[in-house]
Amino acid sequence: MAFEGLTERLQKTMEKLRRKPKVTDADLRETMREIRLALLEADVNFKVVKDFVKTVQAKATGAEVLKGLNPAQQIVKIVNEELTNMMGETAAPLNKAPHIPTVIMMVGLQGAGKTTTAGKLALKLKEEDQARPMFIAADVYRPAAITQLQQVADSIDVPVFEMGTDVDPVEIVRQGMTQAAIQKNDYVIIDTAGRLQIDEALMDELVKIKELTHPNEILLVVDAMTGQNAVNTAEGFDDQLDITGVVLTKLDGDTRGGAAMSIRAVTGKPIKFVGEGEKMENLDVFYPDRMASRILGMGDMLTLIEKAQKNFDEEQAAETMRKMQENSFDYNDFLDQIDQMTKMGPLEDLLKMMPGMANNPALKNLSIDPKQFLHIKAIIQSMTEAERTNPDLMNPSRKKRLAAGSGRPIVEVNRMVKQFDQMRKMMNQITNGNFAGMQNMMGGLGNMPGMPGGKLGKMAMNQMARRMKKNKKKRLKKRK
Structure with missing residues (x-):
């Protein structure tokens, strides 16, 4: 898991606290210093860390906590609650249209895993909602992008609407939406183009697709291994498109995980799903409370x-x-x-x-x-x-x-x-x-x-x- 380093550091800090017969103000200051360093090393946004530490310290400084029967456990509880708040408190459900189809736009930089995530999401909808999704192949720039989407779609038995690489993506989406209406698909998942970095041409195209389809979800797919760049990417796409949620990929990779903890606090937009593995089944709803529990080494039995x-x-x-x-x-x-x-x-x-x-x-x-x-x-x-x-x-x-x-x-x-x-x-x-x-x-x-x-x-x-x-x-x- 992405937070192993952070988990180890926080667990050691809390264990040191638990061994003390009573917790003094000096102990609390030392604990908060350790937490601050642990979060910064995990690549959590500096401002987010500053606000987090300030909030925890304010809640833990009260006499009823420091003089409590088990102050160490109370402080762990406060840290757990604030980690949960930082990442969004509760799981954010997928926005659904009052009538079919529900339109989901997948956006993000090239290499973040948009196409694979689109396939994972379609499979999840098929299995859990008994839905009939359809893909629209709107990435006409990346070599073999349409072929990749078709391979993903074939593996989970979902249809793809595509018109090749010589047609304007906005026109492809327009005709794809017509086809979805004819087929009465429950969901339309639009696999849009990505770039190596945010640029004006990309955003213009995405804005036009948004204006055409009025999507119920604009899901930004972010590679968790890119650290703080993931937060910057989220801010850039949100400013232009007003994204509705984030999907974090490669959360099982060798990453410090700070991006997952920073995105919600910085953009205000929820992390809706996380990908931990390459199989089509490896897409999970993001539960902030469960993730906080895992970070603190308290497990995730649910x-x-x-x-x-x-x-x-x-x-x-x-x-x-x-x-x-x-x-x-x-x-x-x-x-x-x-x-x-x-x-x-x-x-x-x-x-x-x-x-x-x-x-x-x-x-x-x-x-x-x-x-x-x-x-x-x-x-x-x-x-x-x-x-x-x-x-x-x-x-x-x-x-x-x-x-x-x-x-x-x-x-x-x-x-x-x-x-x-x-x-x-x-x-x-x-x-x-x-x-x-x-x-x-x-x-x-x-x-x-x-x-x-x-x-x-x-x-x-x-x-x-x-x-x-x-x-x-x-x-x-x-x-x-």
């Missing part, structure tokens, strides 16, 4: 739950739960779980969404190679149907055959079988409410190729165990 709900089949999940309780979970079920889990995104990113795990040393340089899951699948797919449905059949001669059939070393086959057995026992304990000893069992799970170490596994399981115990108590209380 997003994690949403990803799980989106990628896991409900009936299949219920059947898996039943098998876990009966201890009949087999390799076929394990294969299904791997397929569904990999759809949620990189495992290291999912682990970082758990509270307290964002900057855990064990996750610091963790990079789980997706090929490791392919190797596990290859081993399972080399099994006979009897071996898949009855894991207890496994013996040395069968393992040797699996190693030859999958092309993996015998030691890897042994390790996978051992981890599967341990996981099956652990799942049975979890589903039946028996938490004793399952944390220790997680230590073994960490030895699976590409998986995080045992210590990290235990920590993750401790987190889950505490939550499940708490939920179980709540259910019992309600029954009484």
